[in-house]
Amino acid sequence: MLCGGKGLCATCQVVVTSGHQNLSPIGEKEEAALKRLASRSPGSRLSCQARVLGDVTVKMPDSDYITHVDEIEARIGTRAPRDIMHSEDGRLLVRSGQLITKYVITQLRKSLNQ
Ligand code: FES
Known part of the structure; x- marks a missing residue:
């Protein structure tokens, strides 16, 4: 992705459809990048920032x-x-x-x- 995983561009956005509890909490940098996204949905996360701690299902943003x-x-x-x-x-x-x-x-x- 464009920023190389630094949490700046938000082009790595995914939408979590299940297993939200199995991801690390959203940090300040991730929250700031997600706020700029017009396509943000309630399940949006940045795949370069969220650490997967268990089973998670995601879909690509539309x-x-x-x-x-x-x-x-x-x-x-x-x-x-x-x-x-x-x-x-x-x-x-x-x-x-x-x-x-x-x-x-x-x-x-x-x-x-x-
Ligand atoms: S790769 Fe840029 S925010 Fe994730």
């Missing part, structure tokens, strides 16, 4: 991560099947179901300085 707008430009005219997040800071760029238009791409380029 979102895609991109670092550059070019990665979604080919999807103009379609609806995002899942939330599209910025891979470095976890910002929500395109909400699931939103139509990806040239205007959306232009706005993303401006906000991401690309």
